[in-house]
């Protein structure tokens with residue numbers, strides 16, 4: 001398996017080579033080369049920001065398609081709670097879950113239920129107080145990758161627990177195998193608001209192999225589900241989750257359900273960056289827990305959703321209120337999972353920002369970088385294909401660009417050459433020179 | 438490799454920018470993360486102190502493969518009794534500054550805790566120089 005693999009990709013024919021995405025990418029992972037945006041694989045954390053900012057819709061998240069249902073005999077849907085928020089006027093989650101069965105799934109297991117199991121396990125982990133404070137939630141895969149690249153010294157703050165999606169997949173598979181179904185025949189399909197989850201399923205962090213077989217986007221499923229929902233005449237009672245698990249989709253939901261009072265819920269990758277900086281400076285030791293989600297509005301703002309995140313939040317809150325009315329109890333006491341939810345592999349840092357393995361050489365390169373940066377116009381125009389002048393200087397010392405990629409530097413060079421040529425053209429061989437030459 | 442910064446004393450919100458940049462540089466140089474963390478905490482503390490007490494100043498950073506050496510110089514009021522200032526909980530911060538979360542009396546003790554060498558020279562009325570060394 002190759003080490004870096006991403007869901008977020010470019011559709012070349014749509015890309016016009018503008019600077020929108022290169023300037024917004026939180027890890028400076030995009031360059032424009034030959035008129036097209038190019039993602040530097042090692043740096044991309046699949047946040048999906050570039051998908052959102054591209055005006056030509058040239059970036060997309062590659063997910064599995066509904067056709068892949070045909071690959072398995074026994075098909076299980078594990079929907080993210082965000083799915084529930086996408087349908088206007090549907091308050092009963094059971095309707096959506098029944099719809100999924102009509103769509104072709106043999107079984108449905110809610111990721112919201114997985115979230116509740118994760119919460120129970122997290123509580124236990126938090127009790128033994130060995131983790132350094134503040135503890136950082138591991139719920140958002142983008143944030144974990146971001147920490148690996150940008151804040152490696154905070155890796156040991158991350159709550160070492162697998163995600164609700166993974167728990168749901170493992171739990172449902174274990175249950176089905178117990179019932180006598182052959183594991184090879186089971187296909188677990190995660191219905192996802194998130195591009196990074198696709199990457200995480202193929203290339204997990206913290207363990208070797210994901211129990212999720214395919215990842216479908218909420219968008220694709222939504223399109224198929226809407227007409228089906230209209231035809232349902234008998235709603236099955238399939239919901240197992242309580243409001244707590246569903247609440248995870250909203251920023252702050254995890255911390256609230258954990259029962260921690262002293263926590264920070266922060267959404268939007270640039271906001272998370274600021275908070276992690278503070279942790280790095282030792283300034284948030286008085287905080288117990290940080291729930292950082294890369295998308296604005298949490299998972300409801302994921303790049304694979306259809307509804308506006310603010311509207312989705314309103315819908316989800318309606319669902320939560322409705323559930324209270326129909327007395328759906330918090331069933332966290334019933335959680336009796338014998339699954340091991342902690343990570344089996346350590347999270348390693350990914351020093352992709354490092355200029356050279358050898359520090360002496362790195363220092364030389366950095367000095368060169370500073371020198372080049374000083375000579376550049378420092379207006380961050382982006383015409384060179386790098387997000388800013390400093391990034392171009394960095395690309396140059398990494399041998400990935402030339403100083404003439406800067407149009408201002410090029411112009412200056414051309415001008416110097418032109419002046420040289422004019423001067424040269426004035427020169428005559430001695431035999432033709434007049435006295436006053 | 439040498440870096441220099443001017444720290445503006447009028448802007449609380451800008452305090453910490455130099456430490457932020459130094460952190461970025463150290464990551465580019467591949468300095469181990471535990472070391473970066475020590476430097477981040479010690480230097481941030483020192484930078485904030487400089488803003489609170491001395492209306493800013495200058496910071497010089499010298500990075501070699503063996504160590505990071507940081508000198509923070511200001512022309513502020515100086516520290517009358519350095520030993521006293523090193524005690525945990527000792528603070529000269531005004532009410533306003535404390536409200537902002539600074540000046541809990543952990544500044545100098547924290548700097549000492551997270552650096553391998555801490556040298557403070559100060560003259561009342563003239564200014565303070567703080568030298569922080571962290572070995573890589």
Ligand code: SF4
Nearest residue numbers: 025044045047048050
């Ligand atoms: S997905 Fe995020 S990290 Fe990856 S290239 Fe796009 S903006 Fe950058």
